[in-house]
Amino acid sequence: MEFTNEQKMLRETVRSFAIKEVAPLAYEIDRDERFPSESFKKLADMGLLGITVPVEYDGAGAGYTEMCIIAEELTAVCASTSACWCTHTDLCIDNIRRNATEEQMKKYLPPLCRGEHIGGMAMTEPSAGSDVMSMRLRADRKGDEYILNGTKIFITNGPVGDIFVVYAKTAPEKNAQGVSAFIVEKDFPGFSRGKKFEKMGWRGSPTGELIFE
Ligand SMILES: Cc1cc2nc3c(=O)[nH]c(=O)nc-3n(C[C@H](O)[C@H](O)[C@H](O)COP(=O)(O)OP(=O)(O)OC[C@H]3O[C@@H](n4cnc5c(N)ncnc54)[C@H](O)[C@@H]3O)c2cc1C
Structure with a gap:
């Protein structure tokens, strides 16, 4: 499979973020059994929570390939952070994006994509x-x-x-x-x-x- 230039850039951006910001916290969050709030906020600031959500709901308007790229790069440095992110972004947000009513999407997707809700x-x-x-x-x-x-x-x-x-x-x-x-x-x-x-x-x-x- 050939990745597009945008997908290659996304991988580089997430890899660099993961090494600089996520990896240094991996030991601490594992030891203290705590949710990686700092990384979650930064992922929200980078627009990486609502990957498959249309931009009008504050999502990134991208697809499953982009989601897999991010999951690979986060998992490479911290499986816990990746699990928190995947659950939020895929099992919750993408589930609502695919199956909810218009009214539910308007209410729930923007704060989830902005990281205001987990x-x-x-x-x-x-x-x-x-x-x-x-x-x-x-x-x-x-x-x-x-x-x-x-x-x-x-x-x-x-x-x-x-x-x-x-x-x-x-x-x-x-x-x-x-x-x-x-x-x-x-x-x-x-x-x-x-x-x-x-x-x-x-x-x-x-x-x-x-x-x-
Ligand atoms: C860290 C973690 C996070 C999770 N997060 C979530 C979450 O966010 N939301 C959620 O809903 N669930 C979550 N789960 C639950 C997860 O989806 C279940 O653990 C999983 O579905 C397996 O169910 P079980 O643990 O009851 O194991 P079981 O179903 O009891 O299976 C035990 C073993 O038996 C095997 N087995 C079962 N049935 C058969 C069969 N018919 N034939 C042959 N082998 C069989 C299985 O492959 C497995 O090896 C999480 C689990 C973990 C460990």
């Missing part, structure tokens, strides 16, 4: 990992709202996130067809954070439990 994605449950369709988290409609009940585990950015794309069953009898995605803000009633997991590696990428009741 994003995550919650799919895994204590009894639903690889077999994700066995998830139990329920979303029951009550008037104009859905009430979510259940627990998600191993959620990257869970302990620090502001906005989560959460998968829940709206119609369990329909199996995979009965699963929907919801955008949940950290201040929504009934949302709380559970345990933060202590890991052997990627310790600078906080992983936690989310509770919906």
Whole structure:
């Protein structure tokens, strides 16, 4: 595959940033098990959070190749920073960009792309990992709202996130067809954070439990 000149320049820019700014923090964030806030802010200032998002929502208007280039360069110096960034940029932001309504995109994408909010994605449950369709988290409609009940585990950015794309069953009898995605803000009633997991590696990428009741 041939990279364009812009993609080659992007790689050089991110590589130089990663070596100068991300690598020196790698040991500390791993030791202290803390989210790399400094690098996250700088990635936002460089316009590298909303890679696939159109510019009108404060994104970069680029694509998956650019996303892979950035992921490679960040991962080369700090897997934790890369995991935080990938979860925010891909699992949360790109998910909203692909699947949300216009109204949701207008509300959620700009602050996520500017790094004012941290994003995550919650799919895994204590009894639903690889077999994700066995998830139990329920979303029951009550008037104009859905009430979510259940627990998600191993959620990257869970302990620090502001906005989560959460998968829940709206119609369990329909199996995979009965699963929907919801955008949940950290201040929504009934949302709380559970345990933060202590890991052997990627310790600078906080992983936690989310509770919906
Ligand atoms: C650091 C970290 C960050 C994560 N971040 C997120 C996140 O942000 N959001 C989120 O939703 N989830 C997240 N996860 C969860 C991750 O997606 C799950 O761990 C993964 O789906 C596997 O599920 P499990 O851990 O329950 O393992 P299991 O499903 O129990 O699998 C255990 C082992 O059994 C194997 N196995 C399972 N089923 C079969 C089968 N039928 N045949 C053969 N082998 C099988 C698997 O390959 C694996 O080796 C994270 C996990 C980690 C470790």
